[in-house]
Amino acid sequence: MKTILVIEDEKDLVKLISFNLEKEGYRVLTATDGTAGLEAARSQTPDLIILDLMLPGINGIEICKILKKNEKTVRTPVIILTAKGEEIDRVVGFEVGADDYIVKPFSIRELLLRIKAILLRTTPGTPPEKILRIGAIVIDPARHLVTSEGDEIVLTTTEFKLLLNLAERPGRLQSRDVLLKNVWGYNYIGDTRTVDTHITRLRTKLGHSANLIKTVRGFGYKLEEQ
Template sequence: MSQELHHAAMQRVLIVEDEVDIADLIMFNLQRAGYEVLKAHDGIAGTEIAIRERPDLMVLDLMLPGRDGYSVFREVRRDARTAHIPVIMLTARAQTEDRIQGLEAGADDYLTKPFSPKELVLRVNAILKRADAPPGAVEYEFGPFRFDKNSVKFYLENEPLDLTSTEFKLLLFLCERSGKPQDRNDLHRTVWGYSDEVHSRTLDTHMKRLRQKLGAHGAIIETVRGVGYQVASLVS
Protein backbone atom coordinates (compact mmCIF):
# COMPACT_ATOMS: atom_id res chain seq x y z
CA MET A 1 0.00 0.00 0.00
CA SER A 2 1.38 3.41 -0.94
CA GLN A 3 2.03 6.02 1.73
CA GLU A 4 -0.78 8.19 0.33
CA LEU A 5 -3.23 5.29 0.32
CA HIS A 6 -2.17 4.24 3.80
CA HIS A 7 -2.79 7.77 5.03
CA ALA A 8 -6.20 7.86 3.37
CA ALA A 9 -7.06 4.59 5.10
CA MET A 10 -6.68 6.36 8.42
CA GLN A 11 -9.33 8.88 7.43
CA ARG A 12 -13.03 8.20 7.89
CA VAL A 13 -15.93 9.36 5.75
CA LEU A 14 -19.51 9.28 6.98
CA ILE A 15 -22.18 8.73 4.30
CA VAL A 16 -25.69 9.87 5.28
CA GLU A 17 -27.89 8.64 2.44
CA ASP A 18 -31.30 6.93 2.65
CA GLU A 19 -31.06 5.18 -0.73
CA VAL A 20 -29.17 2.01 0.14
CA ASP A 21 -27.93 1.34 -3.40
CA ILE A 22 -26.42 4.82 -3.67
CA ALA A 23 -24.89 4.61 -0.20
CA ASP A 24 -23.34 1.23 -1.08
CA LEU A 25 -21.99 2.60 -4.38
CA ILE A 26 -20.35 5.54 -2.62
CA MET A 27 -18.98 3.25 0.11
CA PHE A 28 -17.50 0.85 -2.46
CA ASN A 29 -15.66 3.63 -4.30
CA LEU A 30 -14.41 5.31 -1.12
CA GLN A 31 -13.19 2.02 0.33
CA ARG A 32 -11.42 1.26 -2.94
CA ALA A 33 -9.70 4.66 -2.59
CA GLY A 34 -8.51 3.63 0.88
CA TYR A 35 -10.98 5.35 3.18
CA GLU A 36 -12.77 3.89 6.17
CA VAL A 37 -16.51 4.38 5.69
CA LEU A 38 -19.37 4.87 8.14
CA LYS A 39 -23.00 4.86 6.99
CA ALA A 40 -26.38 6.11 8.15
CA HIS A 41 -29.68 5.91 6.31
CA ASP A 42 -31.65 8.61 8.11
CA GLY A 43 -30.97 12.06 9.49
CA ILE A 44 -31.29 11.21 13.18
CA ALA A 45 -28.78 8.33 12.98
CA GLY A 46 -26.51 10.47 10.80
CA THR A 47 -26.39 13.23 13.39
CA GLU A 48 -25.70 10.78 16.23
CA ILE A 49 -22.91 9.00 14.35
CA ALA A 50 -21.30 12.28 13.30
CA ILE A 51 -21.17 13.58 16.87
CA ARG A 52 -20.09 10.25 18.35
CA GLU A 53 -17.50 9.22 15.75
CA ARG A 54 -16.33 12.64 14.49
CA PRO A 55 -15.45 11.55 10.94
CA ASP A 56 -12.96 13.45 8.80
CA LEU A 57 -15.65 14.28 6.23
CA MET A 58 -19.38 13.82 5.65
CA VAL A 59 -21.23 13.06 2.42
CA LEU A 60 -24.71 14.30 3.29
CA ASP A 61 -27.88 13.76 1.30
CA LEU A 62 -30.51 16.49 1.79
CA MET A 63 -33.68 14.45 1.34
CA LEU A 64 -33.58 12.21 4.40
CA PRO A 65 -36.22 10.56 6.61
CA GLY A 66 -36.36 11.47 10.27
CA ARG A 67 -34.38 14.70 9.90
CA ASP A 68 -33.60 16.42 6.62
CA GLY A 69 -30.03 17.11 5.53
CA TYR A 70 -30.14 20.82 6.29
CA SER A 71 -31.20 20.04 9.88
CA VAL A 72 -28.40 17.48 10.20
CA PHE A 73 -25.94 20.03 8.86
CA ARG A 74 -27.07 22.68 11.35
CA GLU A 75 -26.78 20.24 14.27
CA VAL A 76 -23.29 19.18 13.23
CA ARG A 77 -22.16 22.78 12.77
CA ARG A 78 -23.67 23.79 16.12
CA ASP A 79 -21.72 21.18 18.09
CA ALA A 80 -18.15 22.32 18.88
CA ARG A 81 -16.88 18.74 18.47
CA THR A 82 -18.04 18.51 14.85
CA ALA A 83 -18.28 22.15 13.73
CA HIS A 84 -15.27 21.97 11.43
CA ILE A 85 -16.00 18.63 9.72
CA PRO A 86 -16.06 19.26 5.94
CA VAL A 87 -19.40 18.43 4.31
CA ILE A 88 -20.23 17.53 0.71
CA MET A 89 -23.95 17.86 0.13
CA LEU A 90 -25.54 15.32 -2.18
CA THR A 91 -29.06 15.63 -3.56
CA ALA A 92 -31.35 14.97 -6.48
CA ARG A 93 -32.26 18.64 -6.52
CA ALA A 94 -30.52 20.09 -9.55
CA GLN A 95 -31.96 23.60 -9.39
CA THR A 96 -29.43 26.39 -8.92
CA GLU A 97 -31.39 27.73 -5.94
CA ASP A 98 -30.97 24.48 -4.01
CA ARG A 99 -27.24 24.35 -4.72
CA ILE A 100 -26.82 27.96 -3.62
CA GLN A 101 -28.85 27.33 -0.46
CA GLY A 102 -26.58 24.43 0.44
CA LEU A 103 -23.42 26.42 -0.14
CA GLU A 104 -24.75 29.46 1.69
CA ALA A 105 -25.48 27.22 4.65
CA GLY A 106 -21.73 26.58 4.75
CA ALA A 107 -21.25 23.29 2.88
CA ASP A 108 -17.77 22.75 1.44
CA ASP A 109 -19.02 21.26 -1.82
CA TYR A 110 -22.18 20.10 -3.56
CA LEU A 111 -23.03 17.32 -6.02
CA THR A 112 -26.35 16.58 -7.70
CA LYS A 113 -27.65 13.14 -8.65
CA PRO A 114 -26.93 11.42 -10.92
CA PHE A 115 -23.23 11.84 -10.24
CA SER A 116 -19.98 10.14 -11.11
CA PRO A 117 -18.60 8.12 -8.18
CA LYS A 118 -15.10 8.92 -9.45
CA GLU A 119 -15.87 12.64 -9.30
CA LEU A 120 -17.15 12.29 -5.74
CA VAL A 121 -13.96 10.50 -4.69
CA LEU A 122 -11.85 13.20 -6.35
CA ARG A 123 -13.72 15.88 -4.42
CA VAL A 124 -13.32 13.96 -1.16
CA ASN A 125 -9.60 13.60 -1.89
CA ALA A 126 -9.26 17.32 -2.63
CA ILE A 127 -11.03 18.45 0.54
CA LEU A 128 -9.16 16.08 2.83
CA LYS A 129 -5.84 16.81 1.15
CA ARG A 130 -6.13 20.53 1.74
CA ALA A 131 -7.31 19.94 5.32
CA ASP A 132 -4.25 17.76 5.95
CA ALA A 133 -1.68 19.82 4.03
CA PRO A 134 1.53 20.69 5.91
CA PRO A 135 0.93 24.16 7.32
CA GLY A 136 4.38 25.68 6.70
CA ALA A 137 4.46 28.80 8.85
CA VAL A 138 2.05 28.24 11.72
CA GLU A 139 0.49 31.69 11.64
CA TYR A 140 -0.04 34.30 8.97
CA GLU A 141 -1.17 37.87 9.61
CA PHE A 142 -2.64 40.29 7.12
CA GLY A 143 -3.88 43.60 8.50
CA PRO A 144 -6.72 42.79 10.93
CA PHE A 145 -6.70 39.12 9.87
CA ARG A 146 -4.81 36.34 11.62
CA PHE A 147 -4.74 32.77 10.32
CA ASP A 148 -3.73 29.85 12.53
CA LYS A 149 -2.85 27.21 9.94
CA ASN A 150 -2.42 24.38 12.43
CA SER A 151 -5.88 24.63 13.95
CA VAL A 152 -7.53 26.24 10.89
CA LYS A 153 -8.78 29.05 13.10
CA PHE A 154 -9.29 32.62 11.94
CA TYR A 155 -9.18 35.81 13.98
CA LEU A 156 -10.53 39.20 13.00
CA GLU A 157 -9.02 42.00 15.06
CA ASN A 158 -7.87 39.30 17.53
CA GLU A 159 -11.41 37.98 17.98
CA PRO A 160 -12.20 34.45 16.73
CA LEU A 161 -14.47 34.32 13.69
CA ASP A 162 -15.99 31.05 12.53
CA LEU A 163 -14.98 30.19 8.96
CA THR A 164 -15.45 26.86 7.22
CA SER A 165 -12.27 25.14 6.06
CA THR A 166 -13.06 26.20 2.49
CA GLU A 167 -13.62 29.83 3.46
CA PHE A 168 -10.39 29.78 5.47
CA LYS A 169 -8.43 28.39 2.52
CA LEU A 170 -9.94 30.88 0.06
CA LEU A 171 -9.26 33.94 2.18
CA LEU A 172 -5.74 32.82 3.09
CA PHE A 173 -4.91 32.13 -0.57
CA LEU A 174 -6.10 35.59 -1.60
CA CYS A 175 -4.41 37.42 1.28
CA GLU A 176 -1.07 35.73 0.58
CA ARG A 177 -1.36 37.10 -2.98
CA SER A 178 -2.83 40.50 -2.14
CA GLY A 179 -3.00 43.04 -4.93
CA LYS A 180 -2.82 40.32 -7.59
CA PRO A 181 -6.03 39.21 -9.35
CA GLN A 182 -6.61 35.46 -9.04
CA ASP A 183 -8.23 33.64 -11.93
CA ARG A 184 -11.44 31.76 -11.18
CA ASN A 185 -10.04 28.51 -12.57
CA ASP A 186 -6.92 28.82 -10.44
CA LEU A 187 -9.03 29.38 -7.34
CA HIS A 188 -11.12 26.31 -8.17
CA ARG A 189 -8.05 24.14 -8.71
CA THR A 190 -6.23 25.38 -5.62
CA VAL A 191 -9.10 25.38 -3.15
CA TRP A 192 -11.40 22.64 -4.46
CA GLY A 193 -8.82 20.59 -6.33
CA TYR A 194 -10.62 20.81 -9.67
CA SER A 195 -11.83 23.41 -12.16
CA ASP A 196 -15.50 23.21 -13.01
CA GLU A 197 -17.12 26.08 -14.88
CA VAL A 198 -20.51 24.41 -14.61
CA HIS A 199 -20.43 24.94 -10.85
CA SER A 200 -18.66 28.30 -10.90
CA ARG A 201 -21.43 29.73 -8.71
CA THR A 202 -19.84 27.72 -5.90
CA LEU A 203 -16.97 30.20 -5.81
CA ASP A 204 -19.27 33.23 -5.96
CA THR A 205 -21.38 31.88 -3.11
CA HIS A 206 -18.35 31.35 -0.89
CA MET A 207 -17.12 34.86 -1.64
CA LYS A 208 -20.53 36.27 -0.74
CA ARG A 209 -20.48 34.40 2.58
CA LEU A 210 -16.94 35.55 3.31
CA ARG A 211 -17.82 39.19 2.73
CA GLN A 212 -20.84 38.87 4.99
CA LYS A 213 -18.82 37.26 7.79
CA LEU A 214 -16.07 39.88 7.55
CA GLY A 215 -18.60 42.68 7.92
CA ALA A 216 -17.02 46.10 7.40
CA HIS A 217 -13.79 44.38 6.30
CA GLY A 218 -15.56 42.40 3.56
CA ALA A 219 -14.90 45.11 1.00
CA ILE A 220 -11.23 44.06 0.99
CA ILE A 221 -12.32 41.16 -1.29
CA GLU A 222 -12.65 42.71 -4.73
CA THR A 223 -14.31 41.24 -7.81
CA VAL A 224 -12.07 41.51 -10.87
CA ARG A 225 -14.45 41.49 -13.82
CA GLY A 226 -13.60 38.86 -16.42
CA VAL A 227 -10.88 37.36 -14.23
CA GLY A 228 -11.89 36.40 -10.71
CA TYR A 229 -11.14 37.92 -7.32
CA GLN A 230 -8.39 39.65 -5.40
CA VAL A 231 -7.71 40.97 -1.93
CA ALA A 232 -6.68 44.60 -1.98
CA SER A 233 -3.13 45.42 -0.92
CA LEU A 234 -2.76 47.03 2.47
CA VAL A 235 -2.03 50.73 2.42
CA SER A 236 1.18 51.53 4.27
Protein backbone atom coordinates in the same frame (compact mmCIF):
# COMPACT_ATOMS: atom_id res chain seq x y z
CA MET B 1 -6.50 6.22 7.23
CA LYS B 2 -9.39 8.65 6.80
CA THR B 3 -12.91 7.93 7.93
CA ILE B 4 -15.88 9.05 5.87
CA LEU B 5 -19.46 9.07 7.07
CA VAL B 6 -22.14 8.59 4.44
CA ILE B 7 -25.64 9.74 5.38
CA GLU B 8 -27.97 8.55 2.66
CA ASP B 9 -31.19 6.56 2.63
CA GLU B 10 -31.02 4.91 -0.76
CA LYS B 11 -29.44 1.59 0.09
CA ASP B 12 -28.07 0.94 -3.38
CA LEU B 13 -26.38 4.30 -3.51
CA VAL B 14 -24.86 3.71 -0.09
CA LYS B 15 -23.52 0.41 -1.29
CA LEU B 16 -22.07 1.94 -4.41
CA ILE B 17 -20.38 4.78 -2.57
CA SER B 18 -19.08 2.57 0.22
CA PHE B 19 -17.61 0.11 -2.19
CA ASN B 20 -15.73 2.78 -4.07
CA LEU B 21 -14.56 4.64 -1.02
CA GLU B 22 -13.23 1.48 0.54
CA LYS B 23 -11.49 0.63 -2.66
CA GLU B 24 -9.72 3.98 -2.32
CA GLY B 25 -8.60 3.11 1.17
CA TYR B 26 -11.09 5.07 3.24
CA ARG B 27 -12.87 3.71 6.24
CA VAL B 28 -16.61 4.10 5.68
CA LEU B 29 -19.41 4.59 8.18
CA THR B 30 -23.00 4.73 7.04
CA ALA B 31 -26.29 6.04 8.38
CA THR B 32 -29.63 5.83 6.63
CA ASP B 33 -31.41 8.59 8.46
CA GLY B 34 -30.61 11.95 9.97
CA THR B 35 -30.72 11.02 13.61
CA ALA B 36 -28.33 8.14 13.20
CA GLY B 37 -26.14 10.34 11.05
CA LEU B 38 -25.87 13.05 13.66
CA GLU B 39 -25.15 10.48 16.30
CA ALA B 40 -22.39 8.91 14.23
CA ALA B 41 -20.91 12.29 13.36
CA ARG B 42 -20.63 13.14 17.01
CA SER B 43 -19.44 9.85 18.38
CA GLN B 44 -17.11 8.75 15.59
CA THR B 45 -15.78 12.15 14.50
CA PRO B 46 -15.27 11.21 10.87
CA ASP B 47 -12.86 13.19 8.73
CA LEU B 48 -15.55 13.99 6.20
CA ILE B 49 -19.29 13.63 5.82
CA ILE B 50 -21.27 12.94 2.68
CA LEU B 51 -24.82 14.06 3.27
CA ASP B 52 -27.92 13.58 1.18
CA LEU B 53 -30.37 16.47 1.30
CA MET B 54 -33.47 14.35 1.02
CA LEU B 55 -33.69 12.15 4.04
CA PRO B 56 -36.43 10.55 6.07
CA GLY B 57 -36.77 12.27 9.43
CA ILE B 58 -34.58 15.34 9.76
CA ASN B 59 -33.92 17.25 6.58
CA GLY B 60 -30.34 17.24 5.31
CA ILE B 61 -30.12 21.01 5.53
CA GLU B 62 -31.05 20.88 9.17
CA ILE B 63 -28.45 18.23 9.79
CA CYS B 64 -25.79 20.32 8.18
CA LYS B 65 -26.76 23.34 10.23
CA ILE B 66 -26.64 21.33 13.41
CA LEU B 67 -23.26 19.92 12.51
CA LYS B 68 -21.93 23.38 11.89
CA LYS B 69 -23.25 24.64 15.17
CA ASN B 70 -21.64 21.95 17.26
CA GLU B 71 -18.11 22.57 18.42
CA LYS B 72 -17.23 18.92 17.96
CA THR B 73 -18.32 18.73 14.36
CA VAL B 74 -18.04 22.28 13.09
CA ARG B 75 -14.71 21.56 11.52
CA THR B 76 -15.75 18.35 9.77
CA PRO B 77 -16.15 19.08 6.08
CA VAL B 78 -19.52 18.23 4.57
CA ILE B 79 -20.26 17.36 0.96
CA ILE B 80 -23.91 17.62 0.05
CA LEU B 81 -25.62 15.29 -2.38
CA THR B 82 -28.54 16.99 -4.00
CA ALA B 83 -31.04 16.30 -6.69
CA LYS B 84 -31.00 18.83 -9.47
CA GLY B 85 -32.72 22.08 -8.74
CA GLU B 86 -32.63 21.89 -5.01
CA GLU B 87 -31.59 25.07 -3.38
CA ILE B 88 -27.90 24.86 -4.06
CA ASP B 89 -27.12 28.48 -3.35
CA ARG B 90 -28.39 28.32 0.15
CA VAL B 91 -26.67 25.05 0.74
CA VAL B 92 -23.19 26.15 -0.08
CA GLY B 93 -23.60 29.69 1.09
CA PHE B 94 -23.91 31.17 4.43
CA GLU B 95 -26.99 29.72 5.70
CA VAL B 96 -26.10 26.07 5.71
CA GLY B 97 -22.35 26.03 5.44
CA ALA B 98 -21.61 22.90 3.46
CA ASP B 99 -18.13 22.70 2.02
CA ASP B 100 -19.05 21.37 -1.37
CA TYR B 101 -21.95 19.79 -3.18
CA ILE B 102 -22.55 17.34 -5.96
CA VAL B 103 -25.68 17.14 -8.06
CA LYS B 104 -27.26 13.74 -8.56
CA PRO B 105 -26.74 11.82 -10.68
CA PHE B 106 -23.01 12.17 -10.32
CA SER B 107 -19.99 10.22 -11.37
CA ILE B 108 -18.15 8.32 -8.69
CA ARG B 109 -14.95 9.65 -10.08
CA GLU B 110 -16.04 13.22 -9.49
CA LEU B 111 -17.09 12.40 -5.97
CA LEU B 112 -13.73 10.85 -5.24
CA LEU B 113 -11.94 13.87 -6.67
CA ARG B 114 -13.85 16.29 -4.50
CA ILE B 115 -13.31 14.21 -1.42
CA LYS B 116 -9.63 14.12 -2.10
CA ALA B 117 -9.49 17.88 -2.68
CA ILE B 118 -11.33 18.69 0.50
CA LEU B 119 -9.37 16.32 2.66
CA LEU B 120 -6.17 17.73 1.27
CA ARG B 121 -7.22 21.21 2.08
CA THR B 122 -8.46 20.52 5.57
CA THR B 123 -5.96 18.01 6.86
CA PRO B 124 -2.62 19.78 6.90
CA GLY B 125 -4.14 22.72 8.74
CA THR B 126 -3.89 20.78 11.96
CA PRO B 127 -0.50 21.44 13.44
CA PRO B 128 0.20 19.30 16.44
CA GLU B 129 -0.48 21.14 19.64
CA LYS B 130 1.24 20.52 22.85
CA ILE B 131 -1.23 19.87 25.60
CA LEU B 132 -0.06 19.10 29.11
CA ARG B 133 -1.89 16.82 31.48
CA ILE B 134 -1.07 16.33 35.11
CA GLY B 135 -3.73 14.33 36.87
CA ALA B 136 -7.02 16.06 36.24
CA ILE B 137 -5.30 19.26 35.18
CA VAL B 138 -5.13 19.98 31.48
CA ILE B 139 -3.09 22.88 30.17
CA ASP B 140 -3.42 24.13 26.61
CA PRO B 141 -0.78 26.80 26.16
CA ALA B 142 -1.89 27.77 22.66
CA ARG B 143 -5.34 28.61 23.91
CA HIS B 144 -4.16 29.80 27.25
CA LEU B 145 -6.69 27.47 28.73
CA VAL B 146 -6.52 25.44 31.92
CA THR B 147 -9.09 22.96 33.14
CA SER B 148 -9.33 20.91 36.25
CA GLU B 149 -11.68 17.96 36.09
CA GLY B 150 -13.10 19.51 32.96
CA ASP B 151 -13.96 22.85 34.51
CA GLU B 152 -12.19 25.89 33.19
CA ILE B 153 -9.83 27.57 35.61
CA VAL B 154 -9.27 31.26 35.03
CA LEU B 155 -5.69 32.13 35.88
CA THR B 156 -3.81 35.40 35.86
CA THR B 157 -0.61 35.85 33.92
CA THR B 158 1.72 34.98 36.76
CA GLU B 159 -0.36 32.08 37.94
CA PHE B 160 -0.48 30.65 34.46
CA LYS B 161 3.24 30.93 33.93
CA LEU B 162 3.92 29.41 37.32
CA LEU B 163 1.64 26.46 36.72
CA LEU B 164 3.03 25.93 33.25
CA ASN B 165 6.55 26.00 34.58
CA LEU B 166 5.73 23.36 37.15
CA ALA B 167 3.78 21.26 34.67
CA GLU B 168 6.58 21.24 32.14
CA ARG B 169 8.72 19.44 34.69
CA PRO B 170 6.25 17.10 36.32
CA GLY B 171 7.43 15.61 39.57
CA ARG B 172 10.54 17.72 39.52
CA LEU B 173 11.29 19.74 42.63
CA GLN B 174 11.96 23.43 42.01
CA SER B 175 13.27 25.88 44.56
CA ARG B 176 11.71 29.26 45.01
CA ASP B 177 14.78 30.82 43.48
CA VAL B 178 14.52 28.70 40.38
CA LEU B 179 10.82 29.45 40.08
CA LEU B 180 11.49 33.15 40.46
CA LYS B 181 14.08 32.96 37.74
CA ASN B 182 11.89 30.96 35.36
CA VAL B 183 8.61 32.72 35.92
CA TRP B 184 9.52 36.21 37.00
CA GLY B 185 12.72 36.52 34.95
CA TYR B 186 16.35 36.23 35.80
CA ASN B 187 16.73 39.81 36.88
CA TYR B 188 13.79 39.89 39.19
CA ILE B 189 14.50 41.44 42.54
CA GLY B 190 12.09 40.63 45.28
CA ASP B 191 11.02 38.48 48.11
CA THR B 192 11.08 34.74 47.52
CA ARG B 193 7.96 34.52 49.61
CA THR B 194 6.12 35.98 46.64
CA VAL B 195 6.21 32.47 45.22
CA ASP B 196 4.31 31.18 48.21
CA THR B 197 1.60 33.71 47.72
CA HIS B 198 1.06 32.66 44.15
CA ILE B 199 1.15 28.99 45.04
CA THR B 200 -1.65 29.64 47.47
CA ARG B 201 -3.66 31.44 44.83
CA LEU B 202 -3.09 28.63 42.38
CA ARG B 203 -4.18 26.03 44.89
CA THR B 204 -7.32 27.95 45.68
CA LYS B 205 -8.29 28.16 42.03
CA LEU B 206 -7.41 24.56 41.23
CA GLY B 207 -9.97 23.23 43.67
CA HIS B 208 -9.79 19.45 43.93
CA SER B 209 -6.52 19.37 42.05
CA ALA B 210 -4.85 21.66 44.58
CA ASN B 211 -3.10 18.76 46.24
CA LEU B 212 -1.15 18.04 43.08
CA ILE B 213 1.06 20.98 44.03
CA LYS B 214 3.31 19.53 46.70
CA THR B 215 5.33 21.54 49.16
CA VAL B 216 8.79 20.21 49.87
CA ARG B 217 9.69 21.80 53.11
CA GLY B 218 12.97 23.61 53.07
CA PHE B 219 13.35 23.31 49.28
CA GLY B 220 10.46 24.42 47.16
CA TYR B 221 7.51 23.04 45.22
CA LYS B 222 6.67 20.39 42.68
CA LEU B 223 3.65 19.35 40.63
CA GLU B 224 2.93 15.67 40.71
CA GLU B 225 0.25 13.20 39.73
CA GLN B 226 -1.66 11.33 42.34
